[in-house]
Amino acid sequence: MVPVVAVAVLVGLLVAPPLRGLIAYFAVPEGEPWCDACPLCGRAVRLLPPTGRCPGCRGRLGAGAGTVEAVAAAVAVAVAYAADGPQTMALGWAGALGVALGFVDARVRRLPHLLNLALLAGVAVLLAAAALAEGRPGVLVRCLLAALTVGMLLELAVWAKALGPGDSPLGFALGGLLGWYGWPVALGGLFAAMVLAGLWATLLVVAALARRREVRGRDVPVGPFLLLGALIAVLAG
Template sequence: MVVVVVTGAVLVGLLLAPLLRGLIARFAVPEGEPRCGACPLCGRAVGLLLPPSGRCPGCRGRLGAGAGTVEAVTAAVAVGVAYAADGAAVAALAWAGALGVALGFTDARVRRLPYRLTGPLLAGVVVLLTAAALAEGRPGVLLRCLLVALAVGALLEVAVQIGALGPGDSPLGFVLGGLLGWYGWWVAIGGLVAAVVLAGLWGTLRALALLVRRRPWRGLDVPVGPFLLLGALTAVLAR
């Protein structure tokens, strides 16, 4: 069983990653800049798909995420989704996993969660969770999803307003809250706690690395999106 799941996940990773790489290359641009339609080095148009090398097919210059990284993360997320999923919500989880990889890489590169990615994430989760609730004959669960989404979104929006988070973090929290609401309030709370713990661990490791390398202190600048996504997946897996 493990061999089947891992082989399937690696295949999914290899098949989906070129598309996700295209999204990351296009949307990982600083705030206010138009999305990247062409290679900044040779001017060749960024196609829908990009190769695992992380290099432009025209000039072989670096374009988007590093070699093999998107493939490895997509495969790992696919393993997580395969083990976490049961019932009709698997499609919503898979959609969030795929777009979550694009969002996570984009946030890690440019500290942004563009609405051009969180918008489709929200739309897909709403449609797929609604379909799942109807398929399982329990439409009432959607009310809990909405309430959890509002609670998590509002909580993160408070953090945005006091400057602790970036403006893209609360919409992502809203969507992930809705998704985790399918599994219950405690799973959503667990997702938030896991995100805080993982981001804290990462921040501590980065601070230690800066200290050891005697680099000047310019603040930690930890992207929150990847940890919200990772925390959500962890909570669904651990439920």
């Protein structure tokens, strides 16, 4: 077990620099152009060090020091722990892009469609390959139905303006991935996400009341909780 954890941590650390690049690129407010260069020195944003600082000018760029590395390593350990078949490739892909999406949503309250699409496309291709490798293409029907179910439930919340527009596409992709593991995991992931987001919102309200400040619905990014709920459901399933 120790070697597996060590390898998983190493993988997490190796994927962190490009994930930091993605986070810095996409973590811009709605309506602003993507950040493809350091705003301070103009150096291209691709791979970023764990310090969370631009290699050119040492200015703050993207997520805080060590944060992406810690989360990516933890997710890699969780994926390694859950690994039990060819679908683990899809889980790993969703884990990596999920780290980027989670950080972007936490920073600027949005889940960019390009990142959502990349997560969905990778999961779809890798799950299809896994289903063929295992000789049971029928499981893909359940994945599709789970994707539609979770995606539509979240879309209802988007229509009710309870969620942001990026939450339902992410739910669609995660629902499809969790559908591989069965309906209890797919719906359990959504349930865990809502419970965690609700707890977080409650904490924010209590903290705001203590400081006599107002809380708005937009203060709670739901993406990180959808991702965390999905991971918990896979581990529990």
